[in-house]
Amino acid sequence: MTGGAADPVPRREAVRITRRRVLRGAAGLAGLVAIGGLLRACSPAASPNATSRLTLGSNYADDVPRRALQQVIDEFSARTGTEVVVNTVAPGPFQERIGAYLQGTPDDVFSWYGGNRMRFFAERGLVADISDVWADLPNQSDAARRAAMGNDGRQYLVPFITYPWVIVHRRSAWRAAGYARPETLAELLELCRRMEADGRVPFAFGSREGWPAMGTFDIINLRLNGHDFHLALLEGRERWTDARVRAAFEQWRALLPFHQQGALGRTWQEAARSMLTGEAGMVFLGTFAAEQATAEEREDLEIFPFPRLGTEFDAEMAIDAPINGFMLSRAPANPAAARELLRHLATPAAQSSYVMANPSRIPTATGADTSAFSNLQRQMIEVIAGAGRLAQFFDRDTRPDFAGADGMQAMLGDFLQHPEQDLDAFLARVQQLWDSLD
Numbered sequence: 264m265t266g267g268a269a270d271p272v273p274r275r276e277a278v279r280i281t282r283r284r285v286l287r288g289a290a291g292l293a294g295l296v297a298i299g300g301l302l303r304a305c306s307p308a309a310s311p312n313a314t315s316r317l318t319l320g321s322n323y324a325d326d327v328p329r330r331a332l333q334q335v336i337d338e339f340s341a342r343t344g345t346e347v348v349v350n351t352v353a354p355g356p357f358q359e360r361i362g363a364y365l366q367g368t369p370d371d372v373f374s375w376y377g378g379n380r381m382r383f384f385a386e387r388g389l390v391a392d393i394s395d396v397w398a399d400l401p402n403q404s405d406a407a408r409r410a411a412m413g414n415d416g417r418q419y420l421v422p423f424i425t426y427p428w429v430i431v432h433r434r435s436a437w438r439a440a441g442y443a444r445p446e447t448l449a450e451l452l453e454l455c456r457r458m459e460a461d462g463r464v465p466f467a468f469g470s471r472e473g474w475p476a477m478g479t480f481d482i483i484n485l486r487l488n489g490h491d492f493h494l495a496l497l498e499g500r501e502r503w504t505d506a507r508v509r510a511a512f513e514q515w516r517a518l519l520p521f522h523q524q525g526a527l528g529r530t531w532q533e534a535a536r537s538m539l540t541g542e543a544g545m546v547f548l549g550t551f552a553a554e555q556a557t558a559e560e561r562e563d564l565e566i567f568p569f570p571r572l573g574t575e576f577d578a579e580m581a582i583d584a585p586i587n588g589f590m591l592s593r594a595p596a597n598p599a600a601a602r603e604l605l606r607h608l609a610t611p612a613a614q615s616s617y618v619m620a621n622p623s624r625i626p627t628a629t630g631a632d633t634s635a636f637s638n639l640q641r642q643m644i645e646v647i648a649g650a651g652r653l654a655q656f657f658d659r660d661t662r663p664d665f666a667g668a669d670g671m672q673a674m675l676g677d678f679l680q681h682p683e684q685d686l687d688a689f690l691a692r693v694q695q696l697w698d699s700l701d
Contacts, residue, residue, distance in 0.1 A: 320373035377410030378655035467543035469534030473672030477657035
């Protein structure tokens, strides 16, 4: 096994969480804001040419995305003469401290996500309206525009890249073993039993970070209950005590024996690597799983959507296909230069540059050059084009104080530690969590 067993997670009768726990004060500022403030203090703010420098807050912390983003930023700097200092923070701390970060002295531009995670902060006036930037962006799809739009109908995000959540496996390993792509639940279960008989764990699984497990819940809920229910549930218009939610957890519980044990003690990177090494036959994850592969291994990867579960929503073939982008802080030190950087990040050229350096993603801009795309990237385009409905992902389709480490990440961890528990009582606690939000 790639990772060890997780420490037990306490069972919770209820989790009390308020907006104050997301928009944390001085303690939350210790990471992002302190680093951002330090960068500003060290920057030549007193220089007579103040518009020559920008800061960008980034959660592109893993080596491949970090280098790919730096390449795009260097291209912008070479073209404009504007120096951009990239302040990189790991995704987990970045997300947990984002509220305090935005209330402090954030970077001029920062990476973030489309959907409700963006709208939550836009609605509270913590980010800048960039509708003027959007007026100069011709290469954007309707899906990208919706992902960037606040509840007031204005734009707050420049979309940059996207990727699907899919089953990922190595083509050579499957061919050698005679495995075939499952189209139905029955075929998936038969494949899992064959893999076990061959000495493989069917599904690699790691959720130490808390959020990876959300993807598995999402796809089961999408297949059983449909895209509209997914959104209504995560927006609070449907209740977690609904029998349809219970059915999703029952299906997940039935599939868990085919997953690696000790998921809470294993990172998504470790899970991806166990698929690459052949310990596990496949992994359900975003295509960022390919960041763990060598160039040769990446060319051996195949992907496909999660199989049908035999419901009326099979025809939707809905998937999670999150959109990552960049936002403008509410009071940037260099507004004009920051907006110019956002325009650059929205271009097909900049996005193509990024995805060539990080081929586990594809651009959101229309008109991007796809002629040199890898086989994996072409598969990604095909999967997204074949999906009838696209979701942004659990923690982007709901409010951050519900999805965070003290919220649903902890709740799903409790379920993974105790899948045999009384689901009605468990879901009542989840609903109590939602009801406790102010």
